[in-house]
Amino acid sequence: MTPSLQRILFVEDDLDIQAVARMALEAVGGFTVEVCDSGHDAVGVAPIFQPDLILLDVMMPGMDGPTTFGALRAVPQTTHTPVIFMTAKIQNHEVERYKALGAVGVIAKPFDPMQLSAQITAIWTSCHATF
Amino acid sequence: MLHFDAIKEGIARLRESYVAHLPDRMAAIDTLWSEIRLGRADASAYHTLHRFVHSLVGSGATFDLHRLSAIAQTLEERILSLLHSTSALDYDLCSEIEELLDRLRRAAHAAVLGQDTEDILDLSTNLPRVDTPVVSRVVFLLTDDLELARDLEFQIDQFGYAIRTFTHSADLQRALGHTPPIAIIVDGACLLRRRAERDDDLEQTLRSAAIPVLFVSAHNDVATHLDAVRAGSDAYFTTPINTAALIDALDRLTTQRAHDPYRILIVDDEELLAQVYAYALQQAGLLAQIVSDPDRVMHVISEFQPDLILMDVYMPSCNGVDLARVIHQQEAYVSLPIVFLSTETRLERQLAAMRLGGDAFLIKPIPADHLISIVSSRVERSRLLRSLMLRDSLTGLFNHTTAKRHIDIELARAEREGTPMSLAFIDIDYFKTINDTYGHLSGDHVIKSLARYCNSVFAKLTWSGATVVKSLS
Numbered sequence: 243m244t245p246s247l248q249r250i251l252f253v254e255d256d257l258d259i260q261a262v263a264r265m266a267l268e269a270v271g272g273f274t275v276e277v278c279d280s281g282h283d284a285v286g287v288a289p290i291f292q293p294d295l296i297l298l299d300v301m302m303p304g305m306d307g308p309t310t311f312g313a314l315r316a317v318p319q320t321t322h323t324p325v326i327f328m329t330a331k332i333q334n335h336e337v338e339r340y341k342a343l344g345a346v347g348v349i350a351k352p353f354d355p356m357q358l359s360a361q362i363t364a365i366w367t368s369c370h371a372t373f
Numbered sequence: 374m375l376h377f378d379a380i381k382e383g384i385a386r387l388r389e390s391y392v393a394h395l396p397d398r399m400a401a402i403d404t405l406w407s408e409i410r411l412g413r414a415d416a417s418a419y420h421t422l423h424r425f426v427h428s429l430v431g432s433g434a435t436f437d438l439h440r441l442s443a444i445a446q447t448l449e450e451r452i453l454s455l456l457h458s459t460s461a462l463d464y465d466l467c468s469e470i471e472e473l474l475d476r477l478r479r480a481a482h483a484a485v486l487g488q489d490t491e492d493i494l495d496l497s498t499n500l501p502r503v504d505t506p507v508v509s510r511v512v513f514l515l516t517d518d519l520e521l522a523r524d525l526e527f528q529i530d531q532f533g534y535a536i537r538t539f540t541h542s543a544d545l546q547r548a549l550g551h552t553p554p555i556a557i558i559v560d561g562a563c564l565l566r567r568r569a570e571r572d573d574d575l576e577q578t579l580r581s582a583a584i585p586v587l588f589v590s591a592h593n594d595v596a597t598h599l600d601a602v603r604a605g606s607d608a609y610f611t612t613p614i615n616t617a618a619l620i621d622a623l624d625r626l627t628t629q630r631a632h633d634p635y636r637i638l639i640v641d642d643e644e645l646l647a648q649v650y651a652y653a654l655q656q657a658g659l660l661a662q663i664v665s666d667p668d669r670v671m672h673v674i675s676e677f678q679p680d681l682i683l684m685d686v687y688m689p690s691c692n693g694v695d696l697a698r699v700i701h702q703q704e705a706y707v708s709l710p711i712v713f714l715s716t717e718t719r720l721e722r723q724l725a726a727m728r729l730g731g732d733a734f735l736i737k738p739i740p741a742d743h744l745i746s747i748v749s750s751r752v753e754r755s756r757l758l759r760s761l762m763l764r765d766s767l768t769g770l771f772n773h774t775t776a777k778r779h780i781d782i783e784l785a786r787a788e789r790e791g792t793p794m795s796l797a798f799i800d801i802d803y804f805k806t807i808n809d810t811y812g813h814l815s816g817d818h819v820i821k822s823l824a825r826y827c828n829s830v831f832a833k834l835t836w837s838g839a840t841v842v843k844s845l846s
Contacts, residue, residue: 255424255428256428256431256432258387258391258428258432258435258436259431259432259435261387262384262387262435262436265380265383265384265387266380266384269379269380269383270380301427303420303424330430330431330434330446351431351434351435352431352434352435352442353435355380355384355435356380356381
């Protein structure tokens, strides 16, 4: 039985992409979305927001995606929260690397705003199917 | 139910605001880059620059600006190499980055105009390429005024010139040895600073480079003009720059050297002396023809089409001054420069000859270099004046009357040589729509670009005298 996906924490430094993704996730997918500008913010916000899923940009100034991922794993409330990476460099070895870290999926940038929610839902469903 | 249209509209609005802010982003990137180039930046500037450019890669693609995103991506890679390179500023890498920045700027501009495509005026992508190698029309710009650089880059770019901006004169001097440009534009302020630092390297380079130098300056006084001329300038513009005039000057200065050799007709009954002059002129790369019989002068002029006539004043059968008047009374030759050659040393006699239609008075015997320099400078000026008179000021093509005369000349030549000749009329479809939609300024750009393109493509095909007839309906 797949739990329902409702709350998504989106971590992305680019304000324009934030805006598009927020619209795509809220309006198209009907999710509740919280956006953080940086990995540092995300680590602070995650325990309060308690997301079902975290969407993490790979390349960010300061704490990058993988570093943020590690930090979130150290937070008790998000130790097991599924994480999807978003990256423009979608090469196989990199996808493998993120999966090896523990990510449930990788979404390529640029994403199609009309399809993003469906992509996320698909990853969500498949990662729970394997449990 | 989901309101897809509303969502799409929302995204379109986000895109609009994103595009509207692109120029600001570019400005921020440019500022950072110039700081880095000027050596005023620390390591954090590199990282910030990288972040800015990286952001364009992602956001550009998100908003379907794929060209912008692709250019930004290449640029990002280069910036990373720069970040990781051990040498301070790798010259080749820097120029590559500058070129990419230039392309990025254009892509951003295209996006603002609503096209994420190559320059609308880049006709080369739509027309079949003629196998003439496209001559690189790179212009170097030396300035640390980035606003000026951006303005110039953007405006000149539309006319087929690519600007490469240098903030350091040392970089420019190095690049000159590498890949010489077709012209150099120098910000007067840079020159003054160099001079204040008692560094005349730049001036010497400019003076000795066989490349046209254009000056731009905020000052319009004679002293500054003189300074510019001393530093080897060929043209001078005050800011704000009149782009059209600058383009014309670039066109003029850069096409001149590709022209046919100067054609000089020597009218002198003393054949031996005439041959000495002709030889001297030919050694200097000019074309010289001799007429020793004044009766044949008109015929030879129409055949040889000289740029200038060297006329002996005292000939047994006729007087050179009278002959000059005869020539100048023909409408077609009113502006043909005539230089008198004589042993006459009395000033009043010289002045009388000049009044009657001479452009200069040279005393025989005259040193060869002196002759060549006087003749060349007059032809240069005369060709310039003639091209301003005969060519359409907008397109730089021949105007109606001149075009007709050229067609006549070409027809006569074709008939005489039995060679085929073709004449093509080019009509721009829906030109009125361009004017109506984008305004006359854009319309002018279109005509000018087409004219430039035609000239560049056809120049080699019709080497015997390219005539492009413009017809707009």
